[in-house]
Amino acid sequence: MRRVVITGMGVLSPIGNSLDTFWNNAVAGVNGIATIAKFPIPEGFPVTIAGELKDFDPARYMDVKTARRSADFTLYAVAAAKMAVDDSGIDFKAEPDPYRCGCTVGSGVGGIEITEKEVLRMERGRTAKVSPFSIPEMIANMAAGTIAIEHGLRGPNYGVVSACATGLHSIGAALRLIQHGEADVMLAGGAEGPICPIAVASFAALHALSTRNDDPAHACRPFDRDRNGFIMSEGGAVLVLEEYERAKRRGARIYCEVAGFGQTCDAYHMTAPMPDGEAGARAMKSAMAEAGVDGAAVDYINAHGTSTPMNDKVETLVIKKALGEEAARKVAISSTKSMTGHLLGGTGALETVACAKAIETGVIPPTINYTTPDPDCDLDYTPNTARERRVDVALNNSLGFGGHNAVVALRRV
Amino acid sequence: MTLEEKVKQIVVDSLHAEASQVTPAASFVNDLGADSLDQAELMMNIEDAFKQYVGDNIPEEDAAKFETVGSVIEFLKSKGVPENVD
Numbered sequence: 001m002r003r004v005v006i007t008g009m010g011v012l013s014p015i016g017n018s019l020d021t022f023w024n025n026a027v028a029g030v031n032g033i034a035t036i037a038k039f040p041i042p043e044g045f046p047v048t049i050a051g052e053l054k055d056f057d058p059a060r061y062m063d064v065k066t067a068r069r070s071a072d073f074t075l076y077a078v079a080a081a082k083m084a085v086d087d088s089g090i091d092f093k094a095e096p097d098p099y100r101c102g103c104t105v106g107s108g109v110g111g112i113e114i115t116e117k118e119v120l121r122m123e124r125g126r127t128a129k130v131s132p133f134s135i136p137e138m139i140a141n142m143a144a145g146t147i148a149i150e151h152g153l154r155g156p157n158y159g160v161v162s163a164c165a166t167g168l169h170s171i172g173a174a175l176r177l178i179q180h181g182e183a184d185v186m187l188a189g190g191a192e193g194p195i196c197p198i199a200v201a202s203f204a205a206l207h208a209l210s211t212r213n214d215d216p217a218h219a220c221r222p223f224d225r226d227r228n229g230f231i232m233s234e235g236g237a238v239l240v241l242e243e244y245e246r247a248k249r250r251g252a253r254i255y256c257e258v259a260g261f262g263q264t265c266d267a268y269h270m271t272a273p274m275p276d277g278e279a280g281a282r283a284m285k286s287a288m289a290e291a292g293v294d295g296a297a298v299d300y301i302n303a304h305g306t307s308t309p310m311n312d313k314v315e316t317l318v319i320k321k322a323l324g325e326e327a328a329r330k331v332a333i334s335s336t337k338s339m340t341g342h343l344l345g346g347t348g349a350l351e352t353v354a355c356a357k358a359i360e361t362g363v364i365p366p367t368i369n370y371t372t373p374d375p376d377c378d379l380d381y382t383p384n385t386a387r388e389r390r391v392d393v394a395l396n397n398s399l400g401f402g403g404h405n406a407v408v409a410l411r412r413v
Numbered sequence: 414m415t416l417e418e419k420v421k422q423i424v425v426d427s428l429h430a431e432a433s434q435v436t437p438a439a440s441f442v443n444d445l446g447a448d449s450l451d452q453a454e455l456m457m458n459i460e461d462a463f464k465q466y467v468g469d470n471i472p473e474e475d476a477a478k479f480e481t482v483g484s485v486i487e488f489l490k491s492k493g494v495p496e497n498v499d
Contacts (some may be wrong), residue, residue: 065446129460129469132457217422
């Protein structure tokens with residue numbers, strides 16, 4: 001089987017619009033959650049906080065025309081992809097065979113703000129007249145399609161959709177395509193632009209979101225006893241996955257190897273996780289088995305850690321089942337969502353970036369806002385302060401609505 | 414505002430074109446870089462602006478003949494749009 005490595009990364013997040021800013025702020029424990037600025041908050045709106053991008057200017061990453069006809073998630077994906085490609089040093093225009101280069105970048109809810117806008121237009125105008133861009137802007141695969149146009153990628157290309165596991169499934173799909181020889185280089189990741197009234201109201205209606213509206217800086221508290229929901233965020237991350245021998249030949253800077261991937265489904269409930277965590281644990285074990293490591297070899301886990309009461313409790317169980325009780329107590333765990341909030345379809349990619357940086361730098365980013373231990377969450381979540389630790393193997397978990405479980409294993413090369 | 418100025422303004426907004434390039438002789442596709450989606454949006458905006466003269470929908474067979482900015486102006490004149498518009 002061909003080996004696959006990460007040779008480029010691009011990030012747009014509520015704590016930084018570049019890889020370096022994101023990582024420095026994650027290590028410093030910077031909070032990215034605040035009162036929503038993107039739309040005027042209607043009277044009586046149940047949730048008024050989110051993780052928004054700061055000073056994002058699409059013109060820095062694409063031409064005006066592309067920007068004007070793209071939904072937010074596509075803008076973020078295209079921007080993150082450009083930064084990832086620049087970081088990798090690959091010039092796709094000079095690639096001898098563009099059919100060997102592809103893209104799997106997905107989104108959880110796609111251009112939901114476009115749907116909202118056009119439905120309102122129909123309603124107000126009492127007409128069926130809507131923008132011809134409605135569908136091309138809204139469909140969740142358009143990030144992958146637009147990235148392909150920007151870089152001339154003619155190989156495998158599609159958008160993965162698995163809610164909060166989208167970013168990781170995208171990486172897993174790219175890994176398999178390169179391993180099996182269908183492609184040599186893939187841009188993989190996810191992006192989300194869900195900060196619009198209909199999406200925030202809908203997630204709020206599920207009682208999935210934190211309502212700590214008066215204290216946004218401390219609203220996201222994964223694994224803390226007083227956690228009460230996740231925080232919606234926007235942004236995205238794209239990684240350059242490349243076949244190992246090719247990366248070596250061109251002298252690429254290699255962050256780490258994508259050594260394993262596991263995926264299962266709870267087959268239990270639309271939104272609630274399976275209480276005993278069996279399916280999530282199986283996904284973690286599959287990723288470890290492919291990477292050829294046991295629980296004791298895992299140095300860092302970037303947890304899904306959403307800050308909902310159920311997720312963090314069940315994920316703690318999942319980790320214990322997968323690694324074994326003893327190894328689970330020794331591994332460093334953290335939820336960078338405590339700082340970034342939850343990028344939904346982008347989150348798996350963003351947190352894989354955090355794992356790769358942990359391997360590269362030997363620093364574990366913290367879980368901030370951790371003040372009160374919860375007896376149901378009794379592992380080492382790297383509370384509040386980053387920690388130095390050599391990381392040879394890191395795992396990243398994503399657990400999505402629909403019961404989707406995806407886990408990637410990264411290993412030092 | 415004259416009809417020509419109004420049409421130019423709609424073209425600039427719809428296609429994100431440079432105002433100086435939007436002359437009556439300018440071709441939407443060859444000079445202003447419009448693709449099929451741009452042209453569909455342009456037609457919608459023309460319909461919205463001149464609804465009282467062209468109705469809700471400009472027929473496909475008329476729209477298909479719009480190759481230049483001038484051809485749209487001539488079409489609107491033929492529908493009774495005056496030289497001076499709001």
